[in-house]
Structure formats: structure tokens, C-alpha cells
Amino acid sequence: MPTITYAQALNDALREEMKIDPRVFLMGEDIGHHGGIFRVTKDLFDEFGADRVRDTPISESSFVGLGIGAAMAGMRPVVELLFMDFALVAADQIVNQAAKLRYMSGGMVSVPIVIRAQQGGGRGNGAQHSQSFESWLAQVPGLIVVAPSTPADAKGLLKSSIRAGNPVVFIEHKLLYNTKGEVPEDDYAIPIGKAEIKRDGRDLTIVSYSRTLLLALEAAEILSQKGIEAEVIDLRTIEPLDMDTILESIRGTGRLLVVHEAHSNCGLGAEIITRVGEQAPDRLIGPARRLGAKHVPIPVAEPLENAVLPQTDDIVRAVEAMF
Amino acid sequence: MPLTTERLQDAYRQMLVIRKFEEAIRNLYQAGKIRGSFHPCVGQEATAVGGCWALRPDDYMTCTYRGHGQAIAKGLSVRAAMAEMLGKVTGCSKGKGGSMHFTDPSVGLLGANAIVAAGVPHAAGAALASQLQKKDTVALAFFGEGAVNQGVFLESLNLAVIWKLPLILVCENNLYSEMTPSHETTSVVETHKRASSFGFKSIQIDGNDIETVYDAVEQAATRARDGGGPTYIEAMTYRLWGHMMGDPEVYRTKKEVVKARENEPILRLGRQLLKLGCEDADLSRLAEEAEAIITDALQFAESSPLPEPADAFTDVFI
Numbered sequence: 197m198p199t200i201t202y203a204q205a206l207n208d209a210l211r212e213e214m215k216i217d218p219r220v221f222l223m224g225e226d227i228g229h230h231g232g233i234f235r236v237t238k239d240l241f242d243e244f245g246a247d248r249v250r251d252t253p254i255s256e257s258s259f260v261g262l263g264i265g266a267a268m269a270g271m272r273p274v275v276e277l278l279f280m281d282f283a284l285v286a287a288d289q290i291v292n293q294a295a296k297l298r299y300m301s302g303g304m305v306s307v308p309i310v311i312r313a314q315q316g317g318g319r320g321n322g323a324q325h326s327q328s329f330e331s332w333l334a335q336v337p338g339l340i341v342v343a344p345s346t347p348a349d350a351k352g353l354l355k356s357s358i359r360a361g362n363p364v365v366f367i368e369h370k371l372l373y374n375t376k377g378e379v380p381e382d383d384y385a386i387p388i389g390k391a392e393i394k395r396d397g398r399d400l401t402i403v404s405y406s407r408t409l410l411l412a413l414e415a416a417e418i419l420s421q422k423g424i425e426a427e428v429i430d431l432r433t434i435e436p437l438d439m440d441t442i443l444e445s446i447r448g449t450g451r452l453l454v455v456h457e458a459h460s461n462c463g464l465g466a467e468i469i470t471r472v473g474e475q476a477p478d479r480l481i482g483p484a485r486r487l488g489a490k491h492v493p494i495p496v497a498e499p500l501e502n503a504v505l506p507q508t509d510d511i512v513r514a515v516e517a518m519f
Numbered sequence: 520m521p522l523t524t525e526r527l528q529d530a531y532r533q534m535l536v537i538r539k540f541e542e543a544i545r546n547l548y549q550a551g552k553i554r555g556s557f558h559p560c561v562g563q564e565a566t567a568v569g570g571c572w573a574l575r576p577d578d579y580m581t582c583t584y585r586g587h588g589q590a591i592a593k594g595l596s597v598r599a600a601m602a603e604m605l606g607k608v609t610g611c612s613k614g615k616g617g618s619m620h621f622t623d624p625s626v627g628l629l630g631a632n633a634i635v636a637a638g639v640p641h642a643a644g645a646a647l648a649s650q651l652q653k654k655d656t657v658a659l660a661f662f663g664e665g666a667v668n669q670g671v672f673l674e675s676l677n678l679a680v681i682w683k684l685p686l687i688l689v690c691e692n693n694l695y696s697e698m699t700p701s702h703e704t705t706s707v708v709e710t711h712k713r714a715s716s717f718g719f720k721s722i723q724i725d726g727n728d729i730e731t732v733y734d735a736v737e738q739a740a741t742r743a744r745d746g747g748g749p750t751y752i753e754a755m756t757y758r759l760w761g762h763m764m765g766d767p768e769v770y771r772t773k774k775e776v777v778k779a780r781e782n783e784p785i786l787r788l789g790r791q792l793l794k795l796g797c798e799d800a801d802l803s804r805l806a807e808e809a810e811a812i813i814t815d816a817l818q819f820a821e822s823s824p825l826p827e828p829a830d831a832f833t834d835v836f837i
Contacts, residue, residue, distance in 0.1 A: 221651060247651060253681070258640045258674030265644020265658070268629050269579060271651060273644075288671070293637055297630060301622035302613035303834035305629065338835055361837040 197378040205347035205379050206236045206312075206368070209354035210274065212383065214244055217272060220358060221248040223259050224276030224312075233278065234314060234373045256286035260311065264294050267309040272358060279325050280315030280367065283333075294363040295338030308361045310354070314368040316407055316457050317505050321370070323493035326501075328406075328458035331467070333365050334435040340388060341434040343367040345409035347377040349432055352386030360388060367434070369407040369457075391438035393445065397427035400451035400515060403442055403468060405431040408455045408506060415511035424515060434464065442468065443476050450481035451518055455511055460488030487514050522572075522733055524795045528805060530572065530729055531792060534564035534785050535809035536597060537588035541760075543813050544587075544604055544618075548764050553604055557618050560588040562727075562759030565784035566691050567592040569732025570659060570754075573740055579627045579645035579658035581638030584619035585691075585758075586631040589661050594626030601816040607823035614826045615834060636662060636669035639688065643675050646684040646743075657743040659687040659736070664753075665696030667710045673717075676751075680718040685743035687736060688714065688751045691726060693758040698770055714751035726754025727784040730791075759783060 200208070214220045222237060228251035231238035241249040252259040256277060263273035277283055283290060294307050317326035333341045340362055344350040350368070357364040394409065395416050404412040409430045416426040427445050431438065446452050452472060454465035465486025472484060487506045495501050522530065541559045548557050560567065567588035571580065574593070582589040591597055595611060603610030604618055611623055622630040629645060632638040642660035649656040666672050667690065679686045690710050694701055702708045715721035720742070725731050732754055739750035757779040761768045768776075780786070789802050 250682075253674070253677055255674035255677065257671040258643070258678055261637065261640025261671055261675065262644035262647055262678060265579075265581075265629065265641035265646075266648040266651070267644070268624070268641065269645040269648035269658075271648045288634055288637060289640070292634055293632075293641070297622075298836070299834050300612060300616040300620040301624075301630060301834075302611065302615045304612065304622050305624050306837050308837075340836075 197380055199376050200347055200379050201373065202347045202350050202375050203234055203236050203373040205351040206354055207238055207240070209351040210237065210240060211243065213355055213358045214240070214248065219270065219272040220274060221250065221271060222274050222276065223250045223252050223263055225252055225254055225278045227251060227276055232276065234370065237276070256282045257289055260286040260289040261293065263309045264289060264297070264307055267307045268297070268305050272308050274310045274312060274358060277311060277313035280313040280329050281324050281327050283313060283329060290365070291336050295336045299338060306361055307363050310357045310364045310366055312366045312368065314370045316369040316371065317494045317501055318371045320496045320498065320501060322496045326494040328456070330367055330434045331458050331463045334464065338363065339435065340364040341367065342388060342432065343406040343434055344432055345372065345406050345430050347375070348379045349386055351379055352384055353388065353432060355385040356388050359385065367406060371407050375410070386432065389433045389436045389438055391429050391431045391433070391441040393427060393441070394430045395426065395428040397425035397449065399425045399449060400453060400518060401427045401429060401442065401445040401449045402453050402455060402511070403429045403431060404455040405434065406457065408457050411506065411508045412455050412511055414508045415515065418508070418512050419515055424519065426515065437468070439471055439475065442472065443479065446472065446476070446479045450479065452480060452484040453514055453518065454486045455506060456488050457505055458488055459491055460486055461491050463488050482518055485514055485518060487511060522730060524792070524797070527788065527792060527795070528797065528801065530568050531785070531788050531802070532805040532809050533568050533592060534729070534788065535806055536812050537564045537567060537591055538785060539809055539813045540587060540591065540597065540600070543601070543817060545764065547604065553618070554606055555617050556763050558585045558763045559760045560585045562779070562783050563691055563693060563756045564588050565729040565732050565788070566661070566689060566726045566754045566756055569729040570661065570689050570736045573733045573736035574627070574657070574659060576626060578656050578740070579629055579642060580661070581629050581642045582631045582661040583635055583638060583663065583666070584631060584633050585663065586621065586661060590621040590628055590631060593628045595621055595623045595628055597812055597816040598819040601820040602823050605820045606825060607820055608826040608830065609819070609823040613830065613834070635666035636672035638662065639666070639672050640675045643679050643684055643686050646686040647682065649685055655744045657685040657687060657740050659689060661689050661691060663696070664690055664692040664701050664705065664708070664710050667713060668705060676714060676717040676719065679749040683746070683748040686749040687739045687743060688749065689736065690751070690753045691756050692753055693756050695758060695762065695770060697762045698766060700770055709753065711751055711753035719749055719751040721751040723753040723755065726756035727782055727787060729784060729788055757782070
């Protein structure tokens, strides 16, 4: 299997789906001539032309809205938001429109749109370019939310998202684009709603996704040297949530830590831990824990940003406190 | 091609169906049988029928919560619309959408919307789909002048022009944004001037004259099909009833409404038909036919079953 970057894996997924399906087209800021600020749409403009790789004005609300209209009229738009933070500019179209049009029509229309965006911090981009919104998005019935952590998952999940026929918010992370991994060459897709155990372990379960999944794996290696073997689950899909994989894992480990870069307050960690409490309260031998961003906006200076966002060391310390 | 006298008679009946639909809803509302809010389109029937009848069945249309008339004029079943108002399983959205979300893609109706300008980019997107699919279908968005101050409306104007979309924007300017006179809240209240400043072909017309509306939309549709790009039509009209049920209408005088009634579109089309040689008996017959359609729809809706609680959990995803 070739080793490629996360950005290249996404680029390959887009190219392959555009070749297979003439309904697929792309819209977004600077995605055409420029190829996207993170090069995800590199060369696609030359290959597919200006009709199918459309540079938009800086008008998130309307180009997401146009994507929704085109989707209802038989197309398969993949719309890129330059930063996830700009989803709030298009919030009406994502939350009130894309997520609800099918339901409000009693199933008469469908909205097969994929909204891609990179989120998260770690580069000093500041409070309006570093947020993580998966908990907000997962709270909206009618949206599928995915957040792959590896190049292979990114490619396979983007292909599934384009084929899903439903509105999907596809979450990338700005610090994942240059990470590398092996990606199968054949046409494959990763099913939406299936988590994956990325590391086996007997002592506790760490649930994470997107970039913090990589930090969790780093932490697991450090912990291993200290005699603690962590099982690391990569959710891959945020909504619908694969609780089965989590519940099965904690049957063996008895301990659970959820790690995400989004703010802890009212976040996915709270949701997962609540569901464990509801569905399998007797499987835990100690209190479940969560680790997320602390409750302030994301600052720029490195020591400040590192103090707010969960780091590998924070994961190690959180785990050690559980034993 | 202008509407023939025969088609104008059909249009008169259709406008009366819409008027009587809203009157029936008001009665049901007052009887406590309608859940949620109801935003009547009484007085705006010419834009609905003239606009939709100038389109083909496969052309796309979006509208707002004041869109009962437009949805029916585009081809939504009156029975399904009435049943939806009563929350019945036979409604166009099986009771999940209600008054503000009439949808029927089989007649090109992509949906009425409860956010006043949100349907504008949807129509533009459907127009973009037509362009990408190399079809000659066009899309029309109805909205009120109250929508022109939402950001997405202005953004969509820009995109429609730069992408030369086969799009027709029909602004029903009924003078009031919800319960506030629009001239108090809008910088350029003649909204067609805003559109022309974006590069739209843009006109202002008498929106209470169905023939004028029909001709304007037909020309815009032809232009759009021929690759000529988008057209903006500001149709001047008047909302004879309030913004919604329970609106105390403190923003206008009774005298103003009485005066507006002299210019309302159904009365005007009736006068026009008499001029064209129809007789009072013809108009009465058309009114009876319209009444029969509403009676039938009411009977259908009233006798239809309510949805089951379990139905709440279907139709989220495909």
C-alpha cells in the first residue's frame, strides 16, 4: 500500500468520486485555481474544469444554500468551508435547512450534500479559526458527522459521505493534513457509524477521534512503559455514535477516558459517559473521565494555546489519576 | 404568449381556490383545529398564479411561509395541502411540516421556508443544477420585500449574476415586513433597484394584475432558458389580511385596507373577464367550482387519519 498524506487521501477520494459520478461537484473558497489552502483540491480544477470545481465568493451562507438547492435538484455537491468556524456564518443553511428539509417534507426531498471543513487549533490561528464544533453539530437531528483521524479513514469515509444521500458534515483537522499513512489503492469505502480499535489494551479504554486520536496513541505508548496498557478507540463517526464498540471495550477494561479537542463543557465526552452510565453502568470499575479544551476561547501564543488544548502529557496524567 | 380568455377563466378559478383555501384555514384556525401559526396570502393571488403558470411543471420553485397560494398554483394537491394543515398523515409532509413547509418535488416545489430568504439560495442551487445538467429547466424563488435585508439574499444575488444562473426572483412587495412598514426598515425600499445594482435585469411591475405577472415571468423564464441569466421582478401587491392570525394590525388604518380592496387581484381579474365578454354567470360558475374543490379538500382532510406516534421517527435520513 502506498503511504500518502491525509490531504492527498482526500484529494484522491474527491477525484475518484468525481470520475465515477457526474453529479459530484465542488464549491468553496480558493478551491479552484489555488487548489485549496491545504491543497485538498489540488489539480482538480485542471482535471474537471471550472463548472465542477467552483471558486465561490466569501459568502458561506449562500454557497452552502446553493449546494442544498443543487442537491435537491439531483446533484451531489461537496462544499468546502475554509475553516469550521465559518459554519456559524452558514448556520441557518446547515442547521435549519440541510438537516431538516427532508424531515419537514415528510421524506419527499433528500439533501445529499457533504460539507467539508477543517477545524481545531495547534497553529496559533486564534479564537475564530481554531474551534471544534462536532458536539454542536451532533446535537442537530438530520446531520451525519464524521471526523476521521488517518489518511485511509479520511479517504474511505469521504467516499461513503459523498455516496450517503444525506447531509454529512465532514470534519478534518488542520494539523492532520500533512500526516501520513498507508492507503489502499483499490476502490474501498469505510462505513459511516463504525468506530475502530486503533490499539489493543487491557487496562483502560481511551475513546477519541480526529487529531487527539493521534495524541491518545502517543500517550498509550508512554503509559505502556509505565505498565498501563490502553485500548484506543477511534470513533471515526461522531453521529451516529458507535456505542457498541465502546461498551464492548469497557467490558474488558473497566475504565473509560474520552479525549477530544472540543471544549469539555457539554461536549461529546459528557454524552458518551452518560450513555455508558445509562446502558452499562456496572461495566466500569472506576469513574469515567473526559479531557477536552478548557473553557476559554482558543488563544494564540503557544504556551497559552497549549494550556487550553489537551496535550499528550495531559492524557497521560489523566490516565494515571484513574489508577 | 399571453394568457387566453379561457386560461384567464382557469386562473380566476385557481385564484379563488387559493382565496377560499385561506378562508377555510382561518375558520379552522379559529375553531382551534390548526396547530402553529398561519400566514395568509390573501390579496397576493395574482403573483402566485401568474408566476407559477408561466413556468413548466419541471421548473423549480421555492417560497416562504406565505406560500400556500404559490404551492397550490405550482401544482400541489389542494387535498394534500389541507390535510397537512390539519396535521394528517395524508398531508403533503405527513403532518411533519405543517403550514410553513409545503413541499412537493414532483411538481417542482422544493419547499416553502420559515426563514424568509433561505429559499432564495435553494432556488439558485436548483438553477445551478439545471446549468450543470445542461437542462433547460429554470428556478423561481418567491419571497417578500421583508427578505431583502437578510444577508443570504444579498449573497445569492451576487452568485446568481456571476454564475449567470437560470433564476427568476419574484419579490412580492406587500409593503409590510411582518408587522413593520418596510420603508422604516429598508434603505432602498424599491427592491428592484438593489437587484439592478448587483447586475440583475430587474423590473418593477403591478403584482395585482395577473396578466402582467404572467408576461413578466414568462419573459424571464425564456431569457433564463436561453442562457440569458437571472431576472429580478418586484411585484407590487398588498397583504389584505395581517401578517398572521392574531395580528392586531396596528401599523395600518382600516381605511388603507378598504382602499386596497378596490385593487385586489381577484376583483380585477373578474372585471377584466367581463370586459373580455364573460358574463356574471360565468364568474359565479367558476366560484362554485372553486368552492367545490375546497369542500372536497376539507372533507378529505377531516376524514383522514392522524399520524401514529411512531411516524415521528421516520423520514430523517434516506
